[in-house]
Amino acid sequence: xxxxxxxxxxxxxxxxxxxxxxxxxxxxxxxxxxxxxxxxxxxxxxxxxxxxxxxxxxxxxxxxxxxxxxxxxxxxxxxxxxxxxxxxxxxxxxxxxxxxxxxxxxxxxxxxxxxxxxxxxxxxxxxxxxxxxxxxxxxxxxxxxxxxxxxxxxxxxxxxxxxxxxxxxxxxxxxxxxxxxxxxxxxxxxxxxxxxxxxxxxxxxxxxxxxxxxxxxxxxxxxxxxxxxxxxxxxxxxxxxxxxxxxxxxxxxxxxxxxxxxxxxxxxxxxxxxxxxxxxxxxxxxxxxxxxxxxxxxxxxxxxxxxxxxxxxxxxxxxxxxxxxxxxxxxxxxxxxxxxxxxxxxxxxxxxxxxxxx
Ligand code: NAD
Numbered sequence: 001x002x003x004x005x006x007x008x009x010x011x012x013x014x015x016x017x018x019x020x021x022x023x024x025x026x027x028x029x030x031x032x033x034x035x036x037x038x039x040x041x042x043x044x045x046x047x048x049x050x051x052x053x054x055x056x057x058x059x060x061x062x063x064x065x066x067x068x069x070x071x072x073x074x075x076x077x078x079x080x081x082x083x084x085x086x087x088x089x090x091x092x093x094x095x096x097x098x099x100x101x102x103x104x105x106x107x108x109x110x111x112x113x114x115x116x117x118x119x120x121x122x123x124x125x126x127x128x129x130x131x132x133x134x135x136x137x138x139x140x141x142x143x144x145x146x147x148x149x150x151x152x153x154x155x156x157x158x159x160x161x162x163x164x165x166x167x168x169x170x171x172x173x174x175x176x177x178x179x180x181x182x183x184x185x186x187x188x189x190x191x192x193x194x195x196x197x198x199x200x201x202x203x204x205x206x207x208x209x210x211x212x213x214x215x216x217x218x219x220x221x222x223x224x225x226x227x228x229x230x231x232x233x234x235x236x237x238x239x240x241x242x243x244x245x246x247x248x249x250x251x252x253x254x255x256x257x258x259x260x261x262x263x264x265x266x267x268x269x270x271x272x273x274x275x276x277x278x279x280x281x282x283x284x285x286x287x288x289x290x291x292x293x294x295x296x297x298x299x300x301x302x303x304x305x306x307x308x309x310x311x312x313x314x315x316x317x318x319x320x321x322x323x324x325x326x327x328x329x330x331x332x333x334x335x336x337x338x339x340x341x342x343x344x345x346x347x348x349x350x351x352x353x354x355x356x357x358x
Contacts, residue, residue, distance in 0.1 A: 003075060004091060007046050010073035011092040015042030019253065022094045022138070024048045024127065025101030026074050029206045030143065030197070030245060032063040034098060037246045038253075039072050046092060047074035048084075049101065054108065054115075055207045062349075063204055079123035085130035096253055097131055099124070099142035102173075105208050106147065106311030109169035120173035124180060132188040137259035139191035139271075141252055144178055146198040146238070146278065146316045147171035156319040159196070159274050168311030182272060189261030189270040193252045198278030198318045202242030202338055203345030210285065211239070211339065214292055214300065215346055223301040226285055229314040234284035235307070236315040240277065241333035241341075248277040251327030278318020279331045291336055295343045 011020045021038055025031035026047025039045045047067065051060050064074050077084045079101050088094075103112075103119040124142070131138050149157045150165040166172040181192045201211050214224045229235055257271040286302075293300050307314075323329035 003073070006073040007075065007088065007091050010046050010071060011044040013042065013044040018043045019095045020044035020046075020092055021096045021098055021253070022046050022048065022088060022092070023098045023100065024079050025099070026067065026072070027051055027060040027064045028100060029204060030200060030242070030249075031100040032067060032204060033242050033246050034100065034249050035067055035072050036070055037250060039070050044092070045072045046088065046094075047072055048077055048079065048088070049074055050078045051076055054103065054105070059204075059207065080118065080126045082126050082130060085127065086133075089130055089134040093136060094134070094138045096256065097127065097138045097140045098249065098253065099127055099140060102143060104170070104206065106168040106170045108208070109311065113169050116169050116173045120170075121176055121180070124177050128181065128184045128190065132184060132190055132261060133264050135263060137188075137190060137261050139193070139256040139259055140181070141193040141195065141249065141256055142177070142181065144194040144196045144274065145171065145174040146196050146276070146318065147313070148175045148178065148196060149313070149316065151313060155315065156280065156317040157276065158319040159276055159322055167313050170311065178274060185270055185272040187266065188264060189259055189266035189268060191257050191259040191271045192273070193256050193271070194274040195249065195252060196274065196276045197245060198238040198240045198276065198316050200240050200242055200245050202342050205242070205342060211288060211292065211342065214289060215296065215343065218292060218296050218298050218300045219352070221301075223303050224289070225303045225305050226289065227307045227312060228304055229307055232306070233314065234286050235312065236282040236284045236317075237288075238278040238280065238282045238316045238318050239288065239335050239338070240279040240331060241338035244279065244331035244333055245277055248275070248323060248329045251323070251329055255327045273326070275323040275326070275329075276318040276320050277323060277329065278316070278320055280318055280320050281334070282315055282317045283335050288335060288339075291339050292343070295340055
């Protein structure tokens with residue numbers, strides 16, 4: 001196949017004891033940042049992404065161009081393509097898989113339930129099948145989500161808290177993913193780390209997320225819809241800056257133990273971990289809007305609307321002591337600082353005038 005050589009050169013390791021990592025969802029928001037950080041420190045990285053049109057594919061292509069410039073090659077393909085995965089594992093002995101490909105977003109699930117099953121359930125299983133059959137078996141680190149805590153009312157959320165009230169199909173697929181990965185862990189000896197990300201934001205972010213679409217609308221003079229919870233209470237999110245998430249991803253990768261299976265057979269107990277990666281300081285959505293208004297120097301036209309009950313949860317708040325103790329996870333970016341960096345990127349990428357005219 002024509003891209004064999006690109007894959008091999010992208011997988012090349014440039015530091016002693018470096019990893020070779022297959023990053024799925026590499027053209028995505030988190031995947032592009034993680035791929036770049038791994039490549040920069042000298043690991044071999046190969047990306048995989050299907051460039052779907054859930055949001056602007058041009059933004060995914062720009063992220064790909066950035067990665068290509070740094071020597072990271074992204075194979076265009078679907079995680080459900082078992083033949084493609086077998087080919088990749090044949091070309092490269094990956095030490096790790098960083099599985100970030102997924103159908104994200106909670107509201108889109110109302111109209112498109114099957115895209116969540118396709119990417120988050122079937123795609124995950126296809127990837128685990130390929131990983132368990134690979135020789136050597138890679139360690140798998142994958143993105144779960146804070147959404148598994150659902151309508152849990154205890155705060156902050158700890159990993160051992162109940163996750164039996166998912167508020168969306170998205171959350172249900174992430175919760176299912178935790179059970180599925182656990183099964184592959186004990187049947188086949190795959191080393192598994194699940195990361196429950198809490199509302200990740202920053203440069204090169206996802207246009208479907210509130211901080212991003214609010215920025216666009218505020219600059220265009222269009223109204224924004226701000227949801228409120230029960231009794232008009234403000235929603236709050238544990239907004240976590242992308243660089244902190246990247247550090248968490250890499251910390252978890254560095255402490256992932258080797259898988260203990262071979263040729264699809266388990267040879268001993270393997271590591272299974274689940275970590276919260278959040279910021280531990282929730283901010284209300286109206287406060288987030290206030291920060292944006294200050295930085296954009298434009299007043300937002302806010303429509304306050306009661307939450308329609310289609311997937312959003314009232315608040316999220318991470319207890320991060322487990323990740324802190326296992327790999328020194330220590331988020332350092334507050335929302336003001338992080339949004340400043342986002343707005344700077346947004347204006348340089350789209351341009352102020354362009355943003356106004358779109
Ligand atoms: P994203 O949508 O920007 O990235 C996901 C990427 O995966 C996209 O580029 C998409 O094209 C690709 N993809 C989707 N389905 C695929 C498939 N079947 N085959 C190949 N590629 C596929 O989202 P993100 O914000 O970067 O999220 C990364 C991961 O983190 C996801 O698993 C998401 O569920 C999880 N997560 C994100 C957040 C957040 O706030 N951003 C919070 C919790 C969990």
